[in-house]
Amino acid sequence: MKKYRNFNFICGAVLTGFCLLIVLTGLIRTPYDTTAMSVADRLSAPSFAHWMGCDNYGRDILSRVMEGMRNTVWIALLTVAIGTLSGVVIGAVCGYFGGLLDDILMRVNDVLFSFPSILLALVIISLLGTGSLNVTLALGIAFIPSFARIVRSEVKKQSALEYVESARLMGAGHLRVIFVHILPNILPVLLSSVMIGFNNAVLAEAGLSYLGVGVQPPQASLGRMLSEAQSYLFTAPWYAIFPGLMIVLMVLGFALLAEGMTEA
Amino acid sequence: MLLECKDFGIEFHDHDRPERAVEGVSFSLDAGEILGIVGESGSGKSLTALAIAGLLPRKKLKKEGEILFDGQDVLRMDRKALRELQGDEICMIFQEPMTALNPTMRIGLQVEEALRIHHREMDAAARRERALSCLADVELPDPEQVYESYPHQLSGGMRQRVMIAAAMVGGPQLLIADEPTTALDVTVQAQIIKLLQKINRKEKVAILFISHDLSLIRQISHRVLVMQNGRLVEQGEVEEIFEHPCKDYTKQLLSAIPRVEL
Amino acid sequence: MKVYLRKAISMLLTLLAVSFIVFAAFEIIPGDAASSRLGSNATQASVEALRHEMGLDRPFLLRYFSWLGGCFRGNLGTSYSYHMPVAGMILEKIPITVTLTILSMLLTMAVSVPLALLSAKYANSRLDRAVYAGNQFLMAVPSFFLGILMTWVFGMVLRWFKPGGYVSYKKDFGAFLGYLILPSVAIAIPKCAMSVKLLRSAILSEANRDYVRTAYSRGLSTMEVLYRHVLKNALMPLITFWGMAVADMIAGSIVVEQVFNIPGLGRILLTSIANRDYPVVEAVILLIAAVVLLMNLLVDLLYRRIDPRLRAE
Numbered sequence: 053m054k055k056y057r058n059f060n061f062i063c064g065a066v067l068t069g070f071c072l073l074i075v076l077t078g079l080i081r082t083p084y085d086t087t088a089m090s091v092a093d094r095l096s097a098p099s100f101a102h103w104m105g106c107d108n109y110g111r112d113i114l115s116r117v118m119e120g121m122r123n124t125v126w127i128a129l130l131t132v133a134i135g136t137l138s139g140v141v142i143g144a145v146c147g148y149f150g151g152l153l154d155d156i157l158m159r160v161n162d163v164l165f166s167f168p169s170i171l172l173a174l175v176i177i178s179l180l181g182t183g184s185l186n187v188t189l190a191l192g193i194a195f196i197p198s199f200a201r202i203v204r205s206e207v208k209k210q211s212a213l214e215y216v217e218s219a220r221l222m223g224a225g226h227l228r229v230i231f232v233h234i235l236p237n238i239l240p241v242l243l244s245s246v247m248i249g250f251n252n253a254v255l256a257e258a259g260l261s262y263l264g265v266g267v268q269p270p271q272a273s274l275g276r277m278l279s280e281a282q283s284y285l286f287t288a289p290w291y292a293i294f295p296g297l298m299i300v301l302m303v304l305g306f307a308l309l310a311e312g313m314t315e316a
Numbered sequence: 317m318l319l320e321c322k323d324f325g326i327e328f329h330d331h332d333r334p335e336r337a338v339e340g341v342s343f344s345l346d347a348g349e350i351l352g353i354v355g356e357s358g359s360g361k362s363l364t365a366l367a368i369a370g371l372l373p374r375k376k377l378k379k380e381g382e383i384l385f386d387g388q389d390v391l392r393m394d395r396k397a398l399r400e401l402q403g404d405e406i407c408m409i410f411q412e413p414m415t416a417l418n419p420t421m422r423i424g425l426q427v428e429e430a431l432r433i434h435h436r437e438m439d440a441a442a443r444r445e446r447a448l449s450c451l452a453d454v455e456l457p458d459p460e461q462v463y464e465s466y467p468h469q470l471s472g473g474m475r476q477r478v479m480i481a482a483a484m485v486g487g488p489q490l491l492i493a494d495e496p497t498t499a500l501d502v503t504v505q506a507q508i509i510k511l512l513q514k515i516n517r518k519e520k521v522a523i524l525f526i527s528h529d530l531s532l533i534r535q536i537s538h539r540v541l542v543m544q545n546g547r548l549v550e551q552g553e554v555e556e557i558f559e560h561p562c563k564d565y566t567k568q569l570l571s572a573i574p575r576v577e578l
Numbered sequence: 579m580k581v582y583l584r585k586a587i588s589m590l591l592t593l594l595a596v597s598f599i600v601f602a603a604f605e606i607i608p609g610d611a612a613s614s615r616l617g618s619n620a621t622q623a624s625v626e627a628l629r630h631e632m633g634l635d636r637p638f639l640l641r642y643f644s645w646l647g648g649c650f651r652g653n654l655g656t657s658y659s660y661h662m663p664v665a666g667m668i669l670e671k672i673p674i675t676v677t678l679t680i681l682s683m684l685l686t687m688a689v690s691v692p693l694a695l696l697s698a699k700y701a702n703s704r705l706d707r708a709v710y711a712g713n714q715f716l717m718a719v720p721s722f723f724l725g726i727l728m729t730w731v732f733g734m735v736l737r738w739f740k741p742g743g744y745v746s747y748k749k750d751f752g753a754f755l756g757y758l759i760l761p762s763v764a765i766a767i768p769k770c771a772m773s774v775k776l777l778r779s780a781i782l783s784e785a786n787r788d789y790v791r792t793a794y795s796r797g798l799s800t801m802e803v804l805y806r807h808v809l810k811n812a813l814m815p816l817i818t819f820w821g822m823a824v825a826d827m828i829a830g831s832i833v834v835e836q837v838f839n840i841p842g843l844g845r846i847l848l849t850s851i852a853n854r855d856y857p858v859v860e861a862v863i864l865l866i867a868a869v870v871l872l873m874n875l876l877v878d879l880l881y882r883r884i885d886p887r888l889r890a891e
Contacts, residue, residue, distance in 0.1 A: 060714075163592055166822060166870050168829030171863075178851040178859055179603055255720050259833050262722050263848060282726060282837070285741075286734050296723035304718035311714075369795055395799075403796035415788040418807050420885055429806075430796045466886035482796070 061312025067305025071298070075125055078118030086119045087111065087270050095288040104294040107277070108284055113291060116272035117298055123267050124274055124302070127188050128253035134192025135253075136246055139199020144230050146200070147207030158204065165197040170256045174265070182265040184273075191256055195249055202245050206238040240314075247310035251303050258299050274299050318386065318489055318522050319345040319368065325380035326363055326372070326546075334378075338363050338546040341381075347489060350516055350523045352537030352554070354530055354569070360546035361526050365494045367391065368524065369408040370398045385490070403430035407483035411495040413475035417467040424463035427451060427482040434486055450481040453518075454511060473504035477511065484515060491515075492524045497532065509536050530573050534558055542566050585878060589871045596867045597649070601642050604856045649864070655857035659850075664861045667846065672865075673747055674842035677755070678835070679827045681762035686770045686823065693770075694777035695804055701782060709774065716771040721830050725764040725837035732760060742839040761838045765830045769823045776819055780812035787811075810884060817884070821877035825870045 083103075090110035098105045104113035142161075146154040164172065169191070176190035210216060211234060219233045260266040261275025269276065274295040281292035326338040338360040345351045353361045366372050368383055370390055383390045385406065390398065407430075410416045417426055428447040431438055438446070444463070451459035454477040467475060476496060483491055493512065497505040513536060516523050527533050533540055533554075540557045542549040542565065550563045561567045629635045633644075648655060654664040697709045733741035739760065745753040784790065785808055793803045832844030843862060850858035882888045 159592070160595075163596060163867070163871070166825060166874055167867065168826045171825075171829040171832070171866060174832070174847070174851065175600075175603075175859075175863055178854075179606075251718075258720055259722060263833060263836060265851070278723060278726060279836075282729075285726065285730050289730050289734075292723075292726050292730065296720075296726065299720060299723060300715075300718050303720075304715060307718055308714060371791060371794055399797040399799060401797070402794070403798075408792075408795040410788060410792065412788055416792045418789040418793070418811070419887060420810050421807070429793070429798070433797050433802075468887045479792070482792075 058312065060308045064305050064308030064310070064312050067301055068309050069305075071121065071302045071305055074118055074298075075122050078115075078122050082112075082115035082118050084112035084115045086115045086272055095284055095291065097288070098290055105288065105290045107291055108280065108288075113277075113294055116277060117274065117295055119272040120267075120274040120277060120295060121298055121302065123184065123271060124254055124257055124299075127184060127191070127257045127267075128250050130188045131191040131195060131253040131257070132246055132249045134189070135195030135199050135249060136242070138192075138196045139201075140203050140235070140242070142196065143200040143203025144207050144235070147204035148211050148226065148230050148234070150208075154204075157200075161197045161200055165201055169194040169198075169252065170259050173256060173260060174263075177260070177265050182268065184267045184271065187257060187260055187266045191253055191260075194256075195253065199242075199245065199249065202241065203238065206241050207234055210234045210237050244310060244314045247306060247313075251306050251310075254299065254303055254306075317344050318347045318349075319524075320384040321364070321368070321381070322384070323381035324364065324367065324383055324391075326360070326367065327378040327380070328376065329378060330376040336546060337377075338367075341543070341546075341548045343541055343548065343551055345490070345522055345524060347522055348516070348520045350513075350525055350536055350538050352533035352540045353524065353526045353543060354528065354533045354540060355543035356528060358545070359543040361543050362494055364543075365408070365492050365524060365526050368490075369406055369492050370402055371408070400434070403488075404434040404486040405488050406490045406492065407486070407488040408492040408494065409476065409479040409483050409496050411498050413472050413479055413496075413499065414467075416479055417475055419467055421466075422463070423451075423465050423467065423470070423478055424448075427463070427478060427485055430482065430486045446485060447481070450485045451478070453484065453515070454478070454481045456481070472500050473507065476500060476504075476508055480508075480511065480515070484519065484521070487519070488521060490522045490524065492526070494526045495528070496525075498527070498529070505532070512536060530558075530569060542569065581882075582879070585875055589875050593864075593868055593871055594646075597646060597864055598642065600860050600863050600867075601645060602638075604860060605638060654861040657850075657855055657858050659853045659855045664857050667858065668843070668861055668865065671841070671843045671846055674840060675828060675831055675835075675844065677747070678758055678762055678765070678831045678840070678842065679824060681755075681758055682765040682769070682827050682831075683820070683824060685762055685766040686773055687820070689766070690770045690773035690777060691809075694774045694781060695809070697774065697778045698781035698785070699800060699804065701778075706778075709778075713771040713775050716767050717775075719768065721764045721768055722833045722837050724767055725761060725834050728760050728764055729837065744838070744840050757838075758840070761831070761834050761840060764837070765827050765834050769827065773816060773819065773823075777812060777816050780815050781808055784808045784812045814881065814884060817877055817880050821873045824873045825866070828866055828869065 088111060090106070093102065093106040093110035093112075095108055096102060096106045096110070102112050102114065104117060107113055107116065142157060146157050172194035173187070173190040176193055177186055180186040180190060207230070211229075216229060216233060219229050224233065257266060257273075258275040258278075261273040262279045264276065264279065266275060267273035277295040278292055281288070281295070284291055321341055321343050324338060324341045325336070328335040328337055341360070341364060343351070353364065355361045363372070367379065368385070368390060370393075372379065379391045381391075385401065388397070388401075390401070390406075393401075417423070424444065424447055427450060428443040431443045431446060435443075448459045448463060451462055456462050456474060456477050462470065462474070462478065467478075470478065479496075480491075491512075496512075497508050500508065509532060512523060512525070515521060523536075525533065525536055537554050539552065540554050541551045542557065542563070544565050549565050550557065550561065557566065558570065561570055626635075633641065636644075645655060652665055654668070656662065657664050657667060660667065693709060697706045700706050729741045732738045739757070744757055747754040781804070790803060790807060793807045798806065828843075831842065832847060834840075835842045835844040836848070843865075846858060847862045849855075850862070
């Protein structure tokens with residue numbers, strides 16, 4: 053079985069590397085200007101000039117995919133950062149101190165946790181308004197409960213162990229015990245949930261952009277490209293297929309990488 | 317002769333190098349006899365028991381020799397024929413009564429499961445009746461209530477009695493008991509041993525009793541096999557072995573028993 | 579019995595808390611409904627008049643309790659943009675989303691359990707590895723992209739159905755169901771892949787338990803052991819997942835409804851968010867929260883039914 057795990061890791065690394073390469077290249081330059089329209093190229097099929105074809109305004113799809121992936125990765129990274137940091141603080145405090153605060157926060161947390169994150173994000177967006185910043189914030193907040201839950205249960209497990217007791221006896225303060233002694237021990241668990249969280253963020257962002265509440269035009273986003281492509285599905289199926297495929301490759305690569313890492 | 321084991325051996329192939337776990341074990345067991353197998357952990361006694369019960373994994377190991385039950389080779393029988401024997405003619409009880417029962421299934425259904433498989437002619441009422449009488453035979457108080465219980469509601473000793481009842485439900489010829497009392501309290505241990513002896517007398521079932529505990533083996537067995545590192549060291553009548561051990565290993569084992577002089 | 583009563587009461591209390599949070603959240607956002615409805619060039623007086631008409635000038639708690647009271651009587655308020663009772667608007671859409679969710683759930687269950695059993699029975703075989711690879715891949719495909727691909731393949735290339743040809747359940751229930759099949763497949767596939775993965779590993783870890791060896795010692799075949807003993811124990815972790823999957827499927831249906839042009843709850847939620855039609859948004863959220871809590875309760879009950887050890891407590 054170990055052989056297949058390594059296989060997972062290698063495939064994941066290759067796919068992730070490939071996606072990362074596209075994103076990084078996109079940071080430096082894209083083949084065409086992402087907003088340059090050309091009537092002559094409207095909905096043209098993939099060719100040497102336009103590897104992924106052109107969209108309904110004659111914009112190069114590859115260039116827009118590169119920009120869209122960059123936006124997606126940014127949003128997903130920020131989302132996970134918000135979710136992880138807040139989740140760690142809330143979870144660690146609840147798990148370590150317990151008591152009434154823990155009871156109340158976890159009760160709220162449980163309800164939010166069982167609420168689908170994309171829905172939670174939609175609610176928050178309806179309060180904050182649309183746009184990439186708000187989507188990031190909304191998804192970040194929506195991801196807090198799941199991280200808080202994991203961190204809390206891990207911290208609770210750890211704080212029952214003897215090394216915590218002995219650290220306390222040696223005069224370490226509560227915060228020191230939490231952040232210096234306990235947190236390093238839960239890093240492996242945290243890392244794998246961060247990786248899963250990143251994937252969920254990518255999928256959620258794509259969904260929200262597809263619904264039109266995420267990244268706003270003229271900025272490119274994979275989800276929005278898909279929703280626009282739907283009207284031209286018959287004449288230009290590639291317009292939908294390439295952005296969708298890139299989402300799949302990104303998520304698949306990262307999932308395999310995570311799987312290969314945790315099981316190795 | 318009920319069971320005959322000829323030059324039996326097991327070789328594991330699940331690592332890079334093949335590993336011999338059991339080698340050249342030959343013995344026989346008559347109907348109605350209690351045969352004890354004693355040895356330390358890793359001596360191959362449990363593997364031998366599992367092989368007789370047909371419970372060895374099918375992959376990654378090589379079986380050698382023959383194990384004849386009523387003249388049929390258990391090691392090379394096809395699975396369907398083997399299943400006919402399992403639970404009906406050959407039954408087994410295990411070391412851990414706490415985990416050997418399915419936690420989500422009522423005791424009664426587990427006790428009568430062998431009937432469901434092997435005696436399809438019996439209807440639900442007949443099965444229930446048979447199960448209840450088996451539960452009564454293993455001296456469980458209030459069989460009706462036990463029948464409706466779940467494993468977690470019973471103590472370890474009671475669960476082992478349930479396991480015995482479930483094994484005896486089809487009226488087997490051979491009962492294999494693999495360290496059946498190791499996980500139990502000493503007092504419960506003694507009760508289970510007495511129960512096994514009673515069942516042996518009453519039902520004429522042969523018992524293969526496996527233990528690392530020499531005093532238990534001496535108490536229950538008619539004949540004894542001593543195993544070490546996958547090989548048979550010595551075999552014979554129980555008193556002979558215990559009074560006049562031939563091999564050094566057996567002598568060492570015997571000298572390690574704490575003797576309580578009364 | 580007492581346990582169930584306690585659970586039900588705690589569920590109601592949580593729902594109450596959710597309703598308060600939701601109501602309060604829409605209160606905090608800048609610019610109230612009246613001014614946003616009249617636009618930025620409305621006079622102060624006309625905004626005030628509208629506020630009064632909508633009852634927005636009453637104290638917050640009073641409005642919350644009158645809204646809550648309305649909810650209990652089935653009156654969820656009036657839509658700002660459609661000027662219709664919210665309850666009626668939502669009630670009409672519920673059957674669509676519910677049917678979609680039920681279809682997806684049934685599909686997930688019907689496909690994942692046999693596939694996981696097969697995969698576990700022939701663990702590490704070529705079949706198992708193919709299923710594993712398929713699972714990994716399908717888990718990475720967002721269901722709306724699946725929906726788009728299906729529309730293209732089945733609707734445009736093969737022409738098995740007419741894209742966007744949604745039929746109302748009131749008009750022709752059969753055609754309605756038929757149209758919902760592909761969307762529910764799109765919703766079900768990622769969940770199904772996840773279920774197979776979970777169940778397979780649960781079965782394999784259960785298969786190492788002592789009671790399985792006991793079952794084999796009674797002469798049961800592998801299939802009998804799997805079905806009669808292992809499956810029930812292995813389903814436990816999956817039930818939790820399915821409970822949460824229902825909520826996820828409702829959320830997923832919001833997106834997939836958009837793909838297949840189905841006028842369900844998702845559509846109404848999205849348009850209401852866009853129009854800042856808060857009574858509708860609040861009602862939909864409350865409804866979904868109720869479903870989520872109800873699913874949690876159901877999972878709990880199922881757990882108790884399956885595991886007798888929990889029943890004793």
